[in-house]
Amino acid sequence: MFQLTVxxxxxxxxxxxxxxxxxxxxxxxxxxxxxxxxxxxxxVDGIESFRKQRDEAAAGDTIGVLFRDAATSQISRGDVLTAAGGTEVTTPGVTFLA
Known part of the structure; x- marks a missing residue:
């Protein structure tokens, strides 16, 4: 399943x-x-990697994902993009007892 951390x-x-x-x-x-x-x-309206348009990207690729109908307020640094309809995203965290 696709996953990218913004x-x-x-x-x-x-x-x-x-x-x-x-x-x-x-x-x-x-x-x-x-x-x-x-x-x-x-x-997804476009994918670019190192100034080259691509049709797809796979694990390990560093990319830019274009969304024509999205506002910058809808996506933030640290958000996780996943395949729609996939499993729920869990946010990594650190837990410790003092």
Whole structure:
């Protein structure tokens, strides 16, 4: 199943919102639906890696994901993008007893 942790988010005038990060698991293709933290579902309108357009990305790839219909406020650094309809996302954390 696809999973990417968002490293940065920015807007490109006339294009849309871009979320960057490294694909942790799975494969992402243009046209796929992804969930942001298991909630908001967005459609992937483009994938770019090192200034080259791509049709898909796989685990280990560092990419930018274009969302034409998303506002920058919908995605934040640290958010997790997963395949829509997949399993629930758990946020990693640290627990300790003092």
């Amino acid at each position: 490293e940065d988010v920015f807007a490109i005038k006339g294009r849309g919102t871009v979320a960057t990060g490294r694909v942790e698991t799975g494969t992402l293709r243009v046209g796929d639906a992804v969930a942001v933290n298991g909630a908001a579902v967005l459609r």
